[in-house]
Amino acid sequence: MAVSRESKNCMTETADIVVVGGGCIGAAIALPLAEKCAGKILLLEQKDIANGASGKGIGIICTHYTHPTLAKLAYQSLQRFQHFAEHYGGQESGFNPCGYYVLVSEADVETLSSLVNQHQSFGINTGLVDLQQVKAAIPIANISDVAAAAYEPDSGYGDPLQTTRAFAQRAIELGVEVRIHTPVTAIRLDIEGRIEAVVTPQGAIATRTVVDCVGAWARQFTAAVDLPFPVTPVVEHVVLVERSSEFDTESSASHPVISDLVNLCYLRSAAHHPYTCIGNSDPRYHAQFCLDTANQFEGQLFPDICETLHQKLVHRMPSLATSPVIQTYWHLGSHTRLSADYRSPGTSTWFILCDRL
Ligand SMILES: Cc1cc2nc3c(=O)[nH]c(=O)nc-3n(C[C@H](O)[C@H](O)[C@H](O)COP(=O)(O)OP(=O)(O)OC[C@H]3O[C@@H](n4cnc5c(N)ncnc54)[C@H](O)[C@@H]3O)c2cc1C
Numbered sequence: 001m002a003v004s005r006e007s008k009n010c011m012t013e014t015a016d017i018v019v020v021g022g023g024c025i026g027a028a029i030a031l032p033l034a035e036k037c038a039g040k041i042l043l044l045e046q047k048d049i050a051n052g053a054s055g056k057g058i059g060i061i062c063t064h065y066t067h068p069t070l071a072k073l074a075y076q077s078l079q080r081f082q083h084f085a086e087h088y089g090g091q092e093s094g095f096n097p098c099g100y101y102v103l104v105s106e107a108d109v110e111t112l113s114s115l116v117n118q119h120q121s122f123g124i125n126t127g128l129v130d131l132q133q134v135k136a137a138i139p140i141a142n143i144s145d146v147a148a149a150a151y152e153p154d155s156g157y158g159d160p161l162q163t164t165r166a167f168a169q170r171a172i173e174l175g176v177e178v179r180i181h182t183p184v185t186a187i188r189l190d191i192e193g194r195i196e197a198v199v200t201p202q203g204a205i206a207t208r209t210v211v212d213c214v215g216a217w218a219r220q221f222t223a224a225v226d227l228p229f230p231v232t233p234v235v236e237h238v239v240l241v242e243r244s245s246e247f248d249t250e251s252s253a254s255h256p257v258i259s260d261l262v263n264l265c266y267l268r269s270a271a272h273h274p275y276t277c278i279g280n281s282d283p284r285y286h287a288q289f290c291l292d293t294a295n296q297f298e299g300q301l302f303p304d305i306c307e308t309l310h311q312k313l314v315h316r317m318p319s320l321a322t323s324p325v326i327q328t329y330w331h332l333g334s335h336t337r338l339s340a341d342y343r344s345p346g347t348s349t350w351f352i353l354c355d356r357l
Contacts, residue, residue: 014206015042018198019176019213020184020221023054024160026213027167031088033211034174041176042207043168044200046183050164052215056331057160058238058279060257060266062100062152063124066115075124081158090170094159096271099151099256101134106147108261116150126152138255140243140317145262157257157268184210187225195225216294216334229336235289235302236333239309240277240326243269258316265312275326278313280305297332 017038019030022045030043045051061081063074084093104112112128119126129151134143143149172178179200186199187210197204214221216233223229255276257268264282269275289302306328314321 013203015040016207017041017209017211018184018205018207019043019211020198021045021052021213021215021217022049022164022168022178022180023052023213023215024050024164024167025054025215026211027164027171029211029213030176030178031167031171031174034171034176041171042205043171043176043178044182044184044198045178045180048180049168049178050161052217053236053331053333054160054164054215056236056238056329057333058266058268058277059094059158059160059163060100060156060259060268061095061158062155062257062259063119063126064100064102064115064150064152064155064259068118068122071119071124072122075119075122078154082154084163084166088166088170090173091166092162093166094162096156096158097154098156098254098269098271099137099153100155100259101129101137101256102150102152102259103134103143103146103262104148105145105262109148112148112150124152125154126150138258140255140319141258142316142318155257184221189225216297216332218334220293220295231334231336233291233294233297234333234335235291235297235300235330236279237289237302237305237309237328237330238277238279239306239313239328240275241310241313241320241323242326243274243276243320243323260312260316263312263315265309265316267313267316276313276317276320278309280309291332294332294334299330301328301330 017033019026022043026043030041033041061078063071063078065071065074080087081093081095084095085091102112116126116128127150129149131143131146131149134141134149168178182200182202184198184200187195188197188199188204190196195208195210197206198210212218212221218229218231254269254271259266265278266281267276267278285305291297310325
């Protein structure tokens with residue numbers, strides 16, 4: 001990525017808004033821009049749609065966030081997922097509202113209770129539940145170390161790939177031009193330091209507005225225009241196990257999502273296969289999986305975390321100890337310590353959207 005302050009007059013193409021990054025965020029931003037008829041909108045993706053985290057996410061959709069702004073945003077998102085095709089007028093997103101349990105140990109009972117109260121005050125359908133209810137809903141779960149639980153009946157999981165494609169397809173129908181295999185290699189500024197163009201291998205495109213939706217690539221992308229945006233690329237791991245049918249009673253065949261805050265992991269089943277997958281939510285591990293830049297990601301796997309995740313799965317669902325591991329996969333996500341309402345310093349033309357806060 002390079003930045004140039006030289007003014008060039010050889011640009012023939014112009015766009016009112018250039019959205020950079022064809023993940024779920026870029027596609028979800030391009031669509032309402034098109035709905036509002038914001039002029040000529042280009043969505044530029046360096047590889048294919050959902051090439052980044054959006055193609056590999058576990059897709060858990062819930063409202064249990066500690067930051068109140070995130071909880072409110074998640075609640076609005078959940079409502080969109082509930083009526084996705086109806087709201088956007090395109091395809092379905094693949095949302096499965098199978099329910100979502102949060103499990104905590106003794107140390108976190110008070111925090112859980114106050115968060116649930118806060119979320120209820122936002123209108124979110126959530127509540128503390130009896131541990132017997134957890135056991136009845138997920139008979140294969142061992143809850144001996146669980147002190148309290150909350151339940152969101154409307155939450156569940158989605159299909160990140162299908163969701164991203166649905167957003168992109170609808171955006172195209174409404175006039176957005178989506179160009180894949182079109183990396184933005186530089187951002188050109190005019191002599192006053194305002195954005196003048198984005199540069200791609202096919203040529204420069206004159207624009208005053210760029211929407212940065214490059215996810216884990218954000219640090220290198222914004223560094224090019226001297227914006228300190230500390231997004232850290234992190235390799236996220238997932239382990240997928242096939243449940244034997246002998247453990248699948250009707251009620252546990254497709255169990256609800258579990259956010260296991262006792263062992264810092266999350267689990268979900270799949271709609272059409274007897275699979276349970278597990279991902280990591282323990283931030284202590286993230287330091288090991290951080291990369292300096294997203295371009296350093298060449299599919300590297302950290303095998304120890306897969307073993308740890310498998311152990312956590314077996315701890316929570318002991319009857320799966322002998323179930324075959326169908327797949328372990330890993331992909332690039334990102335984390336930042338910025339607050340949800342971060343604004344880039346000294347400029348009003350940059351909108352920066354990022355992964356997990
Ligand atoms: C294994 C895993 C599990 C996850 N599980 C969950 C979950 O259960 N629930 C949840 O809510 N979230 C989950 N996430 C996080 C979620 O997937 C991400 O928050 C979300 O997909 C981010 O979308 P995005 O569009 O910001 O980024 P991305 O999907 O990464 O999209 C960024 C895009 O920008 C493109 N790009 C980068 N640089 C350029 C450039 N210079 N020019 C053009 N294009 C460029 C990339 O190719 C990429 O396609 C998970 C993530 C992973 C990896």
